[in-house]
Amino acid sequence: MLTSPRLKSHNGLFNGNNKGFARLVASSCRAVVVPRFGGAEVLEVRPDVAVPELKPEEVLVRSRAVSVNPLDTRMRSGYGRSIFEAHLPLILGRDVSGEVAGVGSRVRRVRVGEEVFGALHPTALRGTYADYAILPQHQLAPKPPSLSHVEASAIPFAALTAWRALYSTARITQGQRVLVLGGGGAVGFAAIQLAVALKCHVSTTCGTQSIHRVLEAGAEQAVDYVSEDIEVAVKGKFDAVLDTIGVPETERIGVNFLKRGGHYMTLQGEAASLTDRYGLAVGLPIATAVLLKKQIQYRYSHGIVTTFAEYWWTYMRADSDGLHGIRLLSESGKLKIPVEKIFPISQVREAHEAKEKRLIPGKVVLELD
Ligand SMILES: NC(=O)c1ccc[n+]([C@@H]2O[C@H](COP(=O)([O-])OP(=O)(O)OC[C@H]3O[C@@H](n4cnc5c(N)ncnc54)[C@H](OP(=O)(O)O)[C@@H]3O)[C@@H](O)[C@H]2O)c1
Structure with missing residues (x-):
């Protein structure tokens, strides 16, 4: 039946x-x-x-x-x-x-x-x-x-997005400094925990209600983006900056905090909006050109040189090794959303x-x- x-x-x-x-x-x-x-x-x-x-x-x-x-x-x-x-x-x-x-x-x-x-x-x-x-x-x-x-x-979509940025693109290693702009959201919170799991030093920005949670997860500094001036509160430069907000203001701040050779990664890449606007055939080459232009612009204006690899639009990627790692971290209580x-x-x-x-x-x- x-x-x-x-x-x-x-x-x-x-x-x-x-x-x-x-x-x-x-x-x-x-x-x-x-x-x-x-x-x-x-x-x-x-x-x-x-x-x-x-x-x-x-x-x-x-x-x-x-x-x-x-x-x-x-x-x-x-x-x-x-x-x-x-x-x-x-x-x-x-x-x-x-x-x-x-x-x-x-x-x-x-x-x-x-x-x-x-x-x-x-x-x-x-x-x-x-x-x-x-x-x-x-x-x-x-x-x-x-x-x-x-x-x-x-867990999986948010954590895989953070995994790709920090582990696959920036390839962070133990002891490096990581800045997460927007650590209160799912991707940002996963990023904090992935960086902490690698014994990195993490600073983050988040809303007032998220401060306690991000510090408990191992961030060394949590800056309230509503009431504090991020550029005054955060000190020094970073090996990796993950910008989950991706507005012009956070992009400017994020790039300015980057060490030479470090990675700035924004989750708000323009590929989808450009292909939506111009269609796949025209939009994709435009998106590539826009990304390249930004990479070159920052290369000259901010001296983030050596390769083009430092400014990235980062996207979630299905990654079975990443998912396996995320499972192990979740099992051991080191990764929670x-x-x-x-x-x-x-x-x-x-x-x-x-x-x-x-x-x-x-x-x-x-x-x-
Ligand atoms: N490119 C990709 O493949 C990809 C993948 C996943 C997500 N995303 C994008 O990434 C963004 C975050 O995703 P999510 O899943 O983490 O979303 P979410 O869980 O809804 O988190 C959003 C958080 O952003 C925080 N926030 C908003 N404005 C902020 C600001 N000016 N400064 C600091 N924090 C701010 C808020 O945190 P508080 O609660 O602390 O205020 C909010 O909870 C979304 O726009 C999403 O579309 C992109």
Whole structure:
């Protein structure tokens, strides 16, 4: 008998790990879709959205919790339209924590029934706000057993973004000085903890309500960006500056605090907005030119020389080694992203509104029953 979610047997779900077991997977399920770009009111919870066949490297995850990232609310409003518009209605969501419900024929890293967490790449077309999400196997890792699905779902996208900037781009090492502009948000807070885990000296800016939390996480200095003058309060130069805010003011401050040969990295690169404006074919070369211009400009105006590598637009990247490292740090209690509020998936509109209007200061997670 077919019930909702509809079930079908799937021949592609045998592999070496699960040999001999016929798998039942959903052919359709509940999902949150964006039929057109707009405010939170465009979000629809649909009961019967198709679940595509799994490709050999893909994993079907029974989602238990998905976190709300700023990218989700921005995508809903039309950010990335040069990529996503042709694929409306879209399923939103990057992060997920849940159980493996099915695996493609070449999946070896996870097994059916295992609890996993992970995050999709920013340009992935089918998101995680669904009872059944599909992720490539390298974008998943076993969920730390000490964390609930809600806690685990808050971590991967933000932590992988911070991982890429600090560990892959700046390649920070023990004892270096790291400045995180905007350490109160999920990416900034993850960055503080990643730098502290490497025994770096961390300074950060954040809102008043985040000061205690960032100091407890190991930052040596926390500057209140509302009531203090950052340029007076922060002393010395830094090997790496991660700017999670990325407005002209924080960019100017961040670059000025950079040591010779250090890395300034902003999360607010202009690639997506330029491709949205001019289309992929024209927008991408323009974005490359804008980035190069900035790199050259700072090379001369601020003497951040030696190579072009010091000024970067940094983006989240799916990285299985990074996810593995993040899992180990989370398991050992060295990396946490506190969850401020949990909404049932049926209240996704309220969750988006709360996040967008900053009614809730911290991480928001959607729970799927
Ligand atoms: N490029 C990428 O691939 C990528 C990936 C992930 C995120 N992002 C972007 O990075 C940003 C942060 O993402 P997130 O997930 O960390 O968001 P989030 O958890 O919502 O954090 C936002 C935080 O920014 C802080 N903030 C706002 N204005 C500030 C200022 N002037 N100075 C210092 N802190 C300020 C606030 O911290 P307080 O609570 O302390 O006030 C707020 O909590 C978003 O714009 C997001 O779109 C980009």
